Amino acid sequence: MAEAARKFSVAETPLHREAPNNIEAEQALLGAILVNNDAFYRVSDFLKAQHFYEPLHRRIFEVASELIRMGKIATPITLKTFVPADEKVGEITVAHYLVRLAAEAVTVINAVDYGRAIYDLATRRALITVGEDMVNIAYDAPVDMSPREQIEDAERRLFELAETGRYDGGFESFNDAVRTAVDMANAAYMRDGHLSGIASGFRSLDKRMGGLQPSDLIIIAGRPGMGKTSFATNMAFHIANAYEPAPQADGTFKAASGGVVGFFSLEMSSEQLATRIISEQTEIPSSKIRRGEITEMDFEKLVACSQTMQKLPLFIDATGGISIAQLAARARRLKRQRGLDVIVIDYVQLMQGSSSKSSQNRVQEITEITTGLKALAKELSVPIIALSQLSRQVESRDDKRPQLSDLRESGSIEQDADVVLFVYREEYYLKNKEPKPGTDEYIKWEGEMNDARGKSEIIVAKQRHGPTGTVPLGFQGEFTRFFDLAEDYQLPERFE
Helix, strand or coil: CHHHHHHHHHHHCCCCCCCCCCHHHHHHHHHHHHHCCHHHHHHCCCCCHHHCCCHHHHHHHHHHHHHHHCCCCCCHHHHHHHCCCCCEECCEEHHHHHHHHHHCCCCHHHHHHHHHHHHHHHHHHHHHHHHHHHHHHHHCCCCCCCHHHHHHHHHHHHHHHHHHCCCCCCCCCHHHHHHHHHHHHHHHHHCHHHCCCECCCCHHHHHHHCCECCCCEEEEEECCCCCHHHHHHHHHHHHHHCCEEEECCCCCEEEEECCCEEEEECCCCHHHHHHHHHHHHHCCCHHHHHHCCCCHHHHHHHHHHHHHHCCCCEEEECCCCCEHHHHHHHHHHHHHHCCCCEEEEECHHHCECCCCCHHHCHHHHHHHHHHHHHHHHHHHCCCEEEEEEECHHHHHCCCCCCCHHHECCHHHHHHHCCEEEEEECHHHHHHCCCCCCCCHHHHHHHHHHHHHCCEEEEEEEEECCCCCEEEEEEEEHHHCEEEECCCHHHCCCCCC
């Protein structure tokens, strides 16, 4: 009996299953667009030509969308010139098929429902492709591909599918690229401060960089004690604190200003990082917070600050020695679950490469990491701020200002980065050169120290889409806080 049942079930299982599709929904939507072009605008923000199952429908939608965007009318008559009108669809020509689509059209009201059904079926077909590839690779895996690599590849493809509805990448028409560039310029014009990217919280730096640009790898480098981590935490707090979500057409949220920040702290624990940010905001030295040397008023300030900070979209991952593959997987997960607008990594030299070959050569490993970070920035379309150490050769020069050649394992970091910022504080070096009091050298040193006290320089050493140069900022060491210096036009009027 069991054998017979088994034979029956095998016989009933079809050898070939057709991919999920709904030709009728495609016909109904195209008909609605041909009758009333307003139907196109109801689906254009999420539906693309490649989401249609039938190749002819793809072509019709593509031509119709081009005509409508150009301000022309899309009807069976105007489309006829741009499609193979004399080809047969069953027993009728394509020209007659267009007329029939318009004649049997649904109302504009139903357009979104049909468009969403087409989109969902296209996503299911893409999921089937990913699943089939996973099965086939698992059965016949290449010798040099570990299961972990396959999992990471599958996760990447699934993330891309979840984010954009397509997983294959491929070519994008220049027309689409131009439209994206114009949209970005319009967004910059409309936004406060006229920034095309996310505001860093430092007005003078944003003026030079136009904000933090999506897909950029931004390297912040400096010698120990310069305040790299402080600068990065200041920036992360400003961005998270300014976050304002704006609802999108598909029900998701996008940052109108500020953003959701993912902070990978490989050096400090999450508690240490939080203490730094609290110190910066409350103006209570972090050393006093750690030792408990605070007054009742200070404690009230801490409580009030912590309540505000709990609402911030700032997420910290304090895993030490994280690999580029793990970091990418966690960043994708955060973007999928909570949203993600900026990634901060403290710092690059504490990360690990994924492959065993790269770990034998540190330069190769750093190359893999920086290349991976740049690819991740493009994939997630977010700026990645990565901190980096500088080599000791800075200390051997009279002028301690860093140069691009001072980056440790500099080749790949300098090459892959879109922006390189150096944090430099003259005060730090002058402190260590204090001469004997009462001497001429001491008087000269005191004058230089007074000039340098509380000041820092952010040196923009490389920038793909803007000028290089130096941005002066103030620095309060006891609160680990950087701030904009007042510009001349903001100072009180002076009389000689």
